[in-house]
Amino acid sequence: MKNSKQFYGIRKKLVVFTILAAILPLGIMGVVLAGSINRNVTELNLENYSHSNSKMIGNYQMMEQGFDELTRSYITNSYIQKSLERKELLPQDKAYVNRSLWYPNNQYTEYGIFIDNKGNEYFSNKVIENVNPEDILSEELSEALKDNYSLTKIMYSTINRNGQEDSGIFLVRNIRHMEQNVSPGVLIVKLNQDFYDNIFFDVNQHTPAVYAMVTMDGEICCRTGGEEQEEEISREILRKAGEELPDEAGEVVHFAADSRICFANTDKDGEFIFLSVVPESVVQAPARNFLKSLGLTMLISVIVCVIMSAFVSHPFRKAISGISRIMSHFDGESLNQEIQISTNTELDHVAVSYNKMLKHIGSLMEEVKKEQEEIRINEYNSLVYQINPHFLYNTLDNVHMLARMDGDETMVKLIQSLSRMLRISISKGENDVSLKDELEHVKCYLNIEQIRNENLFQYEIEVEESILQVKIPKIILQPVVENCIKYGFADMDKGGRIKVDVKAADGFMVLQVSNNGSVMEPDILEKLNHMQYQGMEDIKQAFPQKKGGYGISNVVCRLCLRYGSCFQIHYESFEETGTVCTIRIPMAADADAG
Template sequence: MSIKKSSGIQKKYLQHTLVLLTLALLLSSMGVWVYVRKNMTSVIVDKYEFMNEKMGISLDNLYEKSDEVTAECITDDSVQQSLKAKGLENVEKNALSKYFAYIDLDDVAEYCYVDNKRNVYTKSYSNITYEEFKESGFGERLSGSYAGTEWFFTEDTLFGTGESALFVGRMVRSMDYAHEPGMIFFKMNDQFLKKLMENKEAMEETAVGIMDSSGRFCMQNFPSHFSLSGEDEKKLKSLAESGKSGIISQGQRLETGILQAYRQRESGLTIFTIVPNSVLTSGLNQILLVLIGIYVLVMLIAVGISLYFSRVFTRPIQKISREMENFDGKDFSHKLDIHTDTELDKIGHSYNEMLANIEQLVGEIKKQEKELRSSELHVLINQINPHFLYNTLDTIYMLARINGEEKTMKMIQALSSYLRLSLSKGSDIVTVADELENVKSYMEIQQIRNADLFHYEIDCQVEASKRWILKLILQPLVENAIKHGFDDIFEGGLIRIEVKEVSDRLSLTVYNNGTAMEQEMVDKINALGKTPIVELKNCFADQKHGYGIINIMTRLRLKYGEDVKFEYEVQGDGTKCRILLPGDGRKNDEL
């Protein structure tokens, strides 16, 4: 399966796997790179530190050799004889000139010995006079030295070549008498110092050079691709002029590479090696290529394994997805059969249970729809019954009128009015005027049934025809007042109904002067008035006496919400019930 044809979850799985794998490889490669670079740099630097130290030791040996040779020259009999008051014969002079040609010091290009009587001894073809020696300024080179061997790199003004070269010089003093000393100078050819840099590997890879105590380059051998920066040259010159000796720089980081330097104490020459950056990174580049190859191979293997396992894990998920997409809500026979020993088995089982539940719910809904249609049919049929009832009451009213039965006429008229307002064409909301008319009809019927038991008063202080209210609120309260308040009296009862506006709320009050309600019952009813609608519904069980107080509370809460106030109050010898409705009581969308 290719990634393009894979599912969305498989794509995301592969994407996240590749991201995590790439991040892991990147971090590991960075760690390996830093570790290998540090170790390889250390190995390379150690290698060239050792090589530079060897060259420094070789430089020490060269100086010691030159010092031994010049000391031998001083102790030679003919040299000591040349310093005495009596000069040498010509034969002796020629022999002395030839003596310096056979000293045990390699790579001597020229030599010059000046005794204390201004005699100059050189190779036969040099022919240097004392005046020429004086003008060369070489005599001043040894003015600060008593008897030590001096090395100096300078322009050849002594033998007249004008080229820069290394000279070895020393004062030659008499061992027996306090005579003026002589001076001896050896001009060394380039091979003398080049022997220090005979390591071919070093010559090919590193920059090697020698500087004198003034910071001037005596000799250098840089690779073709290497160029010393101005800043690095300043650092080298500073080291050469520092006056320190031995290893004066070890692993110092420069712009162009890593520096190792050794300064020879007596001669003041500094020999250095610089390992270029290209040498430091050449081995690392090869290792980097190997690492990249390994990581690419690991990436390919990981992608292959991820593809395989992603297919194993996503195949059941794809099966679940297809079944859910193809489910049309009608065919419940397609069950999932998944066996992966993972949580997906539970999902498949839950899906099968869901199908069974949906099938059951669909059956119940169809049954309820059938019952609803039957109920609607009964409602349509029952709509005929009120009309039949009204027509029958009208007929009875006409018969009572013909027979002159005024009470019967009045009772039938009140009952008809009560029924018409109670039904209200199925509406829950009526005007305050209709609600008052309804309760008035009910009270007139009760007055006919219970002569002289009570009389009533209605005080409406609002525009009744434009204010709306939930129907059948006042009638149950009046019914309770007649049944319970007037239970112990036979005449003189009073029911007063008051409707007014209090603080932008519609206030409905029903008062009766009958037997006052017990305070315990008042407290219980008032507590119910503050009960949440969910708990109030659980109390809605006692309806054997018709619409009860809990009925009124429940319907008010359902219609107006929790912002309804319903309370009883013992007032004098009677009982008052007050209802406060939110808003101004006008008909609106909420109602």
């Protein structure tokens, strides 16, 4: 009975399974698995090199995603936009355009050239006037710009810079004016060595394989690897790579050419081929070496495993049993059941880590609670400042226009309203403002919009005097009335009416905004009324590029963070009565999620 217990459980199973696992493969691997091992190891080696191709195109695509944003930053730059207008720029403005060209400091950018629609070139802190774009652009770049309205084009080409030809990979894009119908400018950005290095970032360059990025015409843009740097990729390999490309971008194909195994795939736009070239002997060598050593390895393994399993199983069995017993009884509340073992193996580290986990789990739980609270506060503060500011930009445009007129009282009213709006919006960094200030903020906004949209609408605000000093989250009403004007009155030229009504009822503050504009679509109405019951990320994504959306999503997010389920926002829209938005929030200033 004693011997039976010594051979019980893990130790018994370890000895038995070790013997079986060591002896049985000797009888079958030599007959059945030799061919399979050779094939599988070879395929695995092929897969590793194929994976290198996937890494290259993955690195390329990651960088490509940022290039469109890089060139878009030039389009939105006010000085570059101004350079495209019909009138000639002043010298100081040209200097600002040149500085703006170098402002987006992208790590993959070697230099940028901007040619406006008046024949001015901006490059290297110099402004060259009366240039001909055809003297700078190659034929390939000119063709790419001709067929491209306003998208970033990535291509390998050569430009004429200061009388010298400069080859490499360029980003080219037509820069158009966002408001005026004028000829576009041309942006040329050359990518630097960091771009090429990043393509081969995760590729093992210490193997005999040669990795390259090639154009569809067989022009090698960049390459690395190879036992000998002078080793070239033959024209036959480049030709066959163009013929063997897969139908789907990113898919890797391999083929044989010139006693080599080649791997090829292309980007989604079909501009470049990513190529790996490996000698056939290198691909097959691991399989041959594996088969040679298999027999000897298996024989030694059987002997060593049978002998060692009998001696090492006992301490492991005892340690594992102890760990299993304690951890199986762990209920998440008992934090004092530590594991005490000594096997001089990794199991000791498991026990030490488990004991440390028990000691720290209590403090971690408190830290998590504090961190979650901080996250809620930070997210709330962040959302406050995400309200769409486009109406401010439009207002400033009006101020700029009115500034050219003398003695216009409208300009005075506009500036005063804008000033009060900014003061209340900032409110010294505080999240809450009095109801009086919130209504003043809305009133200023509506005054500005009346100036911008003459005769479009009238408004009225009604509020109970007794609640004017109650604190509420700021900028709650402005996005609602903004949507009344932007979407409710979209099909109207005049006769619009907006009414803001605020009162107290049953411990809640009821804020109601109504308008006589267009009726909301049923699906938009349903989404708006269900946003408050969704998760935070779902609320933010409810209207990614549709009507009604970002400002109301922001308001609902902030109210959820502030009041949890203790608030309500509801929309109604009918042909007879128009659209009404009702927001109910607790009157208590410190109301929080339940």
